[in-house]
Amino acid sequence: MKHNGAALAHDPTNIIIAGVGGQGNIMASQLLGKLLVTKGFEVIIGETYGASQRGGSVMSHLRVAGKGGISPIIPKGKAHYIIALEPAEALRVMGEYGNPDVRVLSNTRPIYPVDVSTGALDYPDLDNLKKIITDHAKETFFVDATDIALRVKTPILANIIMLGAFAQWGVVPLSVDEFKEAIRQSVPEKHLKKNIEAFEEGMRALAAS
Amino acid sequence: MSYLSKDSPGEVNLLMGNEAIARGAIEAGVAFASAYPGNPSSEIITVLGSLAQELGIYVEWSTNEKVAVEAAAGASYAGLRSICAMKQNGLNVASDFISNAVLTGVGPGGMVLIVADDPGGISSSNEEDTRYFSRLLEIPLLEPAGFQEAKDMTAFAFKLSEETGLIVMIRSVTRISHGRGNVVYSKIEKGNKKARFDTGRTVLAFPVPWTHKILHDKMAVIKDKFEESDFNRYEGPKGADLVVVTSGAAYLYTKEALGLLGLSDRVGVLKLGTTFPLPEDFITRGLKGAKKVLVAEEVIPFLEASVKEAYANHVKDLGVIEFYGKASGHIPRENELSPDIMAQAIAGLTGTGYVPVDPAYQAEIRGLSLPNSPYRALTFCAGCPHRATYWDLKKALKLDGRDGFIVGDIGCYTIGLGPQGYSMLRTTHAMGSGSGLATGLGQLKTFGLDQPVLAVSGDSTFYHSVIPALINAAHHESNFTMVVLDNSTTAMTGAQPHSGSDTGAMGIPAHGLSIEKICESLGAKVRVLDPFDVDKSVQSIYDTIQDDEGIKVIIMRQECCLYRLKKDEKRYLMKIDETRCLGDACGCNRLCTRVFKCPGIIWDRAGKVARIDEVICNGCGVCTDICPEGAIIREVNHEA
Ligand code: SF4
Numbered sequence: 001m002k003h004n005g006a007a008l009a010h011d012p013t014n015i016i017i018a019g020v021g022g023q024g025n026i027m028a029s030q031l032l033g034k035l036l037v038t039k040g041f042e043v044i045i046g047e048t049y050g051a052s053q054r055g056g057s058v059m060s061h062l063r064v065a066g067k068g069g070i071s072p073i074i075p076k077g078k079a080h081y082i083i084a085l086e087p088a089e090a091l092r093v094m095g096e097y098g099n100p101d102v103r104v105l106s107n108t109r110p111i112y113p114v115d116v117s118t119g120a121l122d123y124p125d126l127d128n129l130k131k132i133i134t135d136h137a138k139e140t141f142f143v144d145a146t147d148i149a150l151r152v153k154t155p156i157l158a159n160i161i162m163l164g165a166f167a168q169w170g171v172v173p174l175s176v177d178e179f180k181e182a183i184r185q186s187v188p189e190k191h192l193k194k195n196i197e198a199f200e201e202g203m204r205a206l207a208a209s
Numbered sequence: 210m211s212y213l214s215k216d217s218p219g220e221v222n223l224l225m226g227n228e229a230i231a232r233g234a235i236e237a238g239v240a241f242a243s244a245y246p247g248n249p250s251s252e253i254i255t256v257l258g259s260l261a262q263e264l265g266i267y268v269e270w271s272t273n274e275k276v277a278v279e280a281a282a283g284a285s286y287a288g289l290r291s292i293c294a295m296k297q298n299g300l301n302v303a304s305d306f307i308s309n310a311v312l313t314g315v316g317p318g319g320m321v322l323i324v325a326d327d328p329g330g331i332s333s334s335n336e337e338d339t340r341y342f343s344r345l346l347e348i349p350l351l352e353p354a355g356f357q358e359a360k361d362m363t364a365f366a367f368k369l370s371e372e373t374g375l376i377v378m379i380r381s382v383t384r385i386s387h388g389r390g391n392v393v394y395s396k397i398e399k400g401n402k403k404a405r406f407d408t409g410r411t412v413l414a415f416p417v418p419w420t421h422k423i424l425h426d427k428m429a430v431i432k433d434k435f436e437e438s439d440f441n442r443y444e445g446p447k448g449a450d451l452v453v454v455t456s457g458a459a460y461l462y463t464k465e466a467l468g469l470l471g472l473s474d475r476v477g478v479l480k481l482g483t484t485f486p487l488p489e490d491f492i493t494r495g496l497k498g499a500k501k502v503l504v505a506e507e508v509i510p511f512l513e514a515s516v517k518e519a520y521a522n523h524v525k526d527l528g529v530i531e532f533y534g535k536a537s538g539h540i541p542r543e544n545e546l547s548p549d550i551m552a553q554a555i556a557g558l559t560g561t562g563y564v565p566v567d568p569a570y571q572a573e574i575r576g577l578s579l580p581n582s583p584y585r586a587l588t589f590c591a592g593c594p595h596r597a598t599y600w601d602l603k604k605a606l607k608l609d610g611r612d613g614f615i616v617g618d619i620g621c622y623t624i625g626l627g628p629q630g631y632s633m634l635r636t637t638h639a640m641g642s643g644s645g646l647a648t649g650l651g652q653l654k655t656f657g658l659d660q661p662v663l664a665v666s667g668d669s670t671f672y673h674s675v676i677p678a679l680i681n682a683a684h685h686e687s688n689f690t691m692v693v694l695d696n697s698t699t700a701m702t703g704a705q706p707h708s709g710s711d712t713g714a715m716g717i718p719a720h721g722l723s724i725e726k727i728c729e730s731l732g733a734k735v736r737v738l739d740p741f742d743v744d745k746s747v748q749s750i751y752d753t754i755q756d757d758e759g760i761k762v763i764i765m766r767q768e769c770c771l772y773r774l775k776k777d778e779k780r781y782l783m784k785i786d787e788t789r790c791l792g793d794a795c796g797c798n799r800l801c802t803r804v805f806k807c808p809g810i811i812w813d814r815a816g817k818v819a820r821i822d823e824v825i826c827n828g829c830g831v832c833t834d835i836c837p838e839g840a841i842i843r844e845v846n847h848e849a
């Protein structure tokens with residue numbers, strides 16, 4: 001398989017995009033996956049959603065290979081990158097797929113599980129949560145994606161902001177222009193401007209952190 | 210033009226497994242497609258429906274799976290290639306027709322049946338393994354072990370069906386159907402689009418022993434084809450000591466596990482794509498020289514039993530082989546497999562070890578992750594009408610005080626079994642089962658049953674299988690209240706239209722059938738309520754269950770908020786008047802958060818008040834009516 005000259009840091013590269021139902025996980029994993037296929041890589045995405053529109057955890061396993069041999073499930077402890085749209089989900093995923101070399105990019109805005117919103121359980125202390133993640137990853141970035149998205153009154157754009165941050169991170173062989181082109185192709189015309197702006201906000205947020 | 214309908218042989222696309230199946234059907238020149246939605250199979254028909262006009266094909270969401278499979282067979286009899294898709298539960302419904310169609314054969318147009326199983330029950334009420342249906346009903350079975358095969362097998366299945374006149378079944382699983390991977394396109398065949406029923410032919414299964422014999426002769430031909438099929442292959446060293454026999458997603462996990470263990474050149478893999486009738490000679494060749502065989506598959510030991518049977522038939526050629534798998538306890542009998550399960554199983558049999566991560570790191574991160582990533586219980590979406598309906602039902606039953614109860618079935622409203630639906634729902638089985646149970650329970654007055662009996666179903670389920678139960682109830686004058694939770698879509702599976710919708714799968718107008726008219730024609734007393742109007746709904750439900758003569762139908766009508774939100778903005782902008790919120794002192798101990806439980810309202814422990822989470826709240830406005838202190842304020846959203 002030819003990869004247009006670009007190289008993968010790991011073969012396969014294992015990326016987990018984690019979040020809560022309705023956060024736009026699948027949109028992000030699909031956009032990234034399609035882009036990598038056009039670059040000549042073999043991609044497999046495994047989605048775990050089931051009935052998770054209804055408040056459950058959602059996880060996309062995005063795997064990129066130069067030479068195949070991959071399945072839709074990343075083996076335990078083998079994630080290279082975790083993109084979390086919600087901070088407790090970052091840690092949940094680390095518990096299963098983390099390793100001392102894992103790199104994490106996480107949104108900071110909690111989405112409360114229903115048992116937390118009812119007051120039956122506590123949400124973990126956010127600073128402590130960030131510290132645990134940071135202490136157990138090789139590299140960690142936190143981006144206030146939802147808060148940035150709320151400024152333009154469109155919280156759903158948090159996933160595009162996170163994608164912008166991911167692009168800025170530069171861990172997959174894809175250029176910023178290629179990301180933008182992929183957004184152009186997958187977002188309806190009337191939402192395009194907002195999406196591109198959100199993407200750029202995400203890039204800036206990472207650069208500033 | 211969609212990326213799925215481009216006639217661009219050689220092009221590589223990232224396709225969802227279900228899209229790959231749809232693309233395979235398109236490449237084969239399919240003309241007719243039908244299904245009842247059910248995850249993980251739904252996207253096949255959604256995709257074909259969205260392309261129907263462009264491709265000049267017919268696509269429908271049928272009323273249920275039996276009708277869907279019959280409709281597709283009808284098209285086949287008229288010479289058109291047809292496809293029918295369903296989830297595992299659906300095959301139970303459709304099997305009655307299929308068990309006859311294997312004897313009659315289908316028509317000159319090939320017919321392919323796609324069944325997507327859900328090992329682990331990720332979005333299902335069971336993890337039924339439908340592969341046994343292929344043996345029970347005697348249908349040729351293919352199992353794709355990846356995305357490319359999902360496409361290629363679908364196209365192949367049409368050819369095989371046409372050559373033999375039999376329905377060909379493809380069994381997918383969630384990880385294939387809902388996963389995505391690279392798929393290389395082939396040419397799109399035009400396919401016959403001219404329908405004609407040959408009146409010179411009578412489609413019949415009699416005399417049964419004779420048609421059954423014909424079926425067996427065809428199966429022998431198919432077995433010979435399967436012996437040569439490229440979907441079966443041996444990978445790895447010749448004469449390996451250990452050979453893993455596998456199919457479907459388990460093949461992908463096996464390959465990955467061998468890579469993780471560095472054993473790809475020591476262990477053989479016998480990958481089977483055609484698993485009924487079994488290509489025994491091919492398998493015998495693959496097992497030659499093996500001392501140990503591990504059979505890797507998900508859920509039921511279907512392949513394990515068949516391969517052992519084949520071994521018994523060829524034992525003279527093969528000598529002593531030890532079999533491992535589910536019977537030996539090396540492969541679990543429940544749930545999905547994974548690369549890790551396969552790595553441990555193979556490591557155990559080869560005496561190698563598998564340690565994926567530094568155990569000290571793993572123990573530490575697991576120990577920290579568990580208490581710091583709180584469990585996310587399934588709940589109704591914020592603003593879901595079902596939460597309001599269960600709230601209304603709960604209040605009405607409490608007012609009534611005779612220990613009334615609710616039986617039901619599957620759909621988003623099944624969440625009513627748990628605390629998110631106030632544990633109002635008492636049973637859940639198959640589609641429409643609540644109404645069936647209720648017709649029986651509604652007859653038990655003479656045996657002393659004096660509790661009000663209620664059944665719930667969704668609107669899509671109403672058409673799928675509640676109607677026959679209601680007819681039974683009307684005919685026998687059973688006494689219960691049928692509550693139809695009408696959110697105007699098939700919400701659980703991704704908002705497909707149903708028989709009540711005014712557009713169908715192809716996006717063109719359809720004749721939407723009225724639930725109330727159907728019920729009235731059966732002599733039921735019908736009320737239509739808005740679950741968001743709490744006081745009125747509680748009173749009406751209460752009044753209805755006081756009437757203990759015959760069937761009563763209550764339609765709780767309010768659009769699914771998830772899909773309404775895609776169309777417009779929040780109906781209300783919500784806020785909490787902190788001066789009025791009583792917090793812990795609230796009459797019922799935080800009625801809104803602790804009892805009503807909409808995730809859009811959160812309990813702020815530090816501030817000791819309820820708050821609206823503006824990201825989660827969908828602005829239905831119901832909680833305003835819940836709060837006895839009037840602390841939850843709703844304002845009409847003028848942007849909506
Ligand atoms: S208005 Fe109230 S009940 Fe409706 S979604 Fe918002 S918080 Fe939930």
Ligand code: SF4
Pocket residue numbers: 053054588589590592593594595621696700701769770771772
């Ligand atoms: S998808 Fe619709 S019906 Fe299902 S829980 Fe959400 S709002 Fe309710």
